[in-house]
Amino acid sequence: MTKQKRFLLQESEIPTQWYNIQADMVNKPLPPLNPATHEPVKVEDFFPLFAEECARQELDQTHSFIDIPEPVLEKYKSYRATPLVRAYDLEKALDTPAHIYFKNESVNPLGSHKINSALAQCYYLKEQGITNVTTETGAGQWGAALSYAARTFGLEAAVYQVKISLQQKPYRSIMMRTFGATVEGSPSMSTRAGKDFITADPTNPGSLGTAISEAIELAISTPNCKYTLGSVLNHVSLHQTVIGLEAEKQMEQAGEYPDIVIACFGGGSNFGGLAFPFLRHNLLDGKQTTFITAEPSSCPKLTRGKFEYDFGDASGYTPLIPMFTLGHDFRPANIHAGGLRYHGAGAIVSQLLKDQYIKAVDIPQLESFQAGLLFAQTEGIIPAPESSHAIAATIREALRCKESGEQKTILFNLSGHGLIDMTAYDQFLNGDLQNYDISDADIAKTLASVPKI
């Protein structure tokens, strides 16, 4: 008997709304605070920075479902729904009784889930009459997606890419330029924040935190220009829930429901995107699915950070966000999973972790590449180093099932492909990659940068 491998949705089955988990949470996320007054930030306070509609979504704790605007849905239809795939060959290689499914966001335009929010943010900006957009990017997945989305809706884009990632993955910046975007390595000399970082340490390889500072500074100092973020914030995760909403229908096609849902974790948008629609059923319908975030051992905010109000960027330009954080001064090691090199977690996920709806694990770099290699060799898709963290966590669970004999259903998000990261695979194959240990003392030191409230 043939076992079905891929579960597809027709265009008419693509979700027409995003899921806003804030409305259903028992303990709502704490409000972001104005760093000067320590007063809760109001919707209008975000207007100088973000699209007004995104600002409203950011603080919306009442509407469970929010309509996807028609022009965004139209663009979704040119690549969504993405396939849900049963990873039979990976199961076989692991000799596990577990059923492993993955949502394949790697076949999206630009190769990752990022496009789902990039299109929404650029659309809202365009609608509002904005002409220019800035952003930060780590590995470049977000920057590439944003560049294409900006082009689609007729905006000029300027991208700050983390310097070390720009060097490790030169192809991604070419992708951004293919869509007409300007790209600069961060820290750069083009902003006040960048100059400060470079003056303090000319070898600073950059991080998402430094790049966010620079992009925000450019946005607030440029007329008719707004800033967009690729993760962390509530509205970004909201846009990504199209992934989980599709997966829900597709798991139903497969006749299964996930016991475990896994995604890699940088700021939280690909995790939230897949997990929240399933978590909804834990919150409302008594389901008991386990949700696992997979973060790098070298950037362990959820496993070893502290739940505090902290800045979202390295320079302290953002509001204070209630987050699990390593301190905004934290400088992550130069791992290849550039999209996971971020000191904090979004407010929603932080609250859910605190309330024990979510479990966090950390993955050493070498384990992530080992997992990515096995996935490539069995399923034929070379995963992004970020996504390989989810694969590694999946393999751990599948091997646990092998030991216990349990036939659990595991669903993970293949957030992107790794074709732009082949030099990282090259180094791994040559034995030139390493793990990065981080001591409690190191973490205590950067946690000291968390502002006192």
Next chain:
Amino acid sequence: MTKQKRFLLQESEIPTQWYNIQADMVNKPLPPLNPATHEPVKVEDFFPLFAEECARQELDQTHSFIDIPEPVLEKYKSYRATPLVRAYDLEKALDTPAHIYFKNESVNPLGSHKINSALAQCYYLKEQGITNVTTETGAGQWGAALSYAARTFGLEAAVYQVKISLQQKPYRSIMMRTFGATVEGSPSMSTRAGKDFITADPTNPGSLGTAISEAIELAISTPNCKYTLGSVLNHVSLHQTVIGLEAEKQMEQAGEYPDIVIACFGGGSNFGGLAFPFLRHNLLDGKQTTFITAEPSSCPKLTRGKFEYDFGDASGYTPLIPMFTLGHDFRPANIHAGGLRYHGAGAIVSQLLKDQYIKAVDIPQLESFQAGLLFAQTEGIIPAPESSHAIAATIREALRCKESGEQKTILFNLSGHGLIDMTAYDQFLNGDLQNYDISDADIAKTLASVPKI
């Protein structure tokens, strides 16, 4: 009203047979000849080189449909059917009344159509008890697919990659090594043929012709090792017809039938794969679809070559094949579309062109990149430089429709993505790419290498 953009097939609708156009051709392809005796090659004569089943398929002129073996079909199901997409945004940018559809083979494992035949060839070899496989590759699309397919069916793979392509696209050789394959640049010093090329000209950048010679030499001098080819031969095009057979069902879903079918042309397998199932209806049902091959102006075998018996490789190791050729001594310019740098065309396409079932056009390198850029900016997929030739030919036809006001339906094959070719886009964006003119005298000179029969 929403216009449907993507046409998908469920797993149960994936074709279970390939289409063998040889059976339906009015004038059958002439037989390949033994270069020493000039006698037609018999099936058994191919056994030292290819899988026996592939040898049978190569010369099969009677069976219109050939079953896809169950294990190959199982692997197809992990990524097929590929989407058929209506390129509304490209149509809009061109302001054309034409309806443009593309078959998206770029979302396949390893990023191109090549995997469709790689899986079949490796399966047949494994079934036959073979342990080692060799091949040639240009841009590396075929080599990457073959490496994964070899791994899938438990074969050791050795790949000769055209030296200039290996240098232009270093990521692809890492992809091959990710699956455990050995990769060498051709011409290399590891074969007699390679040494001869290097001795004659140490700067020889290689071509598909040189790499084929080396791979064949390795295959026939290694025990339990066979050779596989990524294009040109009849059985390779046969395996690719799964593309066109799917597209046929998907065009039906869309409620249209193509007036024009277009694919880029190197050896012919992506063209044949898409075109033959539609050409069947020209042959049998009186349809009048126009079929267009898009080859590089710098390697114009179909537009300016001669229909002759010639060798398939640069050293004269293969049988003599009836082909449109520029002469096996032809050394193509260093264009980035490495997969199209081949001196000849497969026997089936050559016969069909001779009998005027097919139209050939040639595309200058700069026009191909201009087309690729427009496609990326409108549809969000960065195409392979090879596929950009098909896009350029599509744009020409669509603009012709704009002029005439005709609402033709155009279908082209997006044979692969260009994410590994970002340096080529970089050079194009920087104005560093050029066209390569080739004079009639140059062509006459290399045509002199066609053997006299």
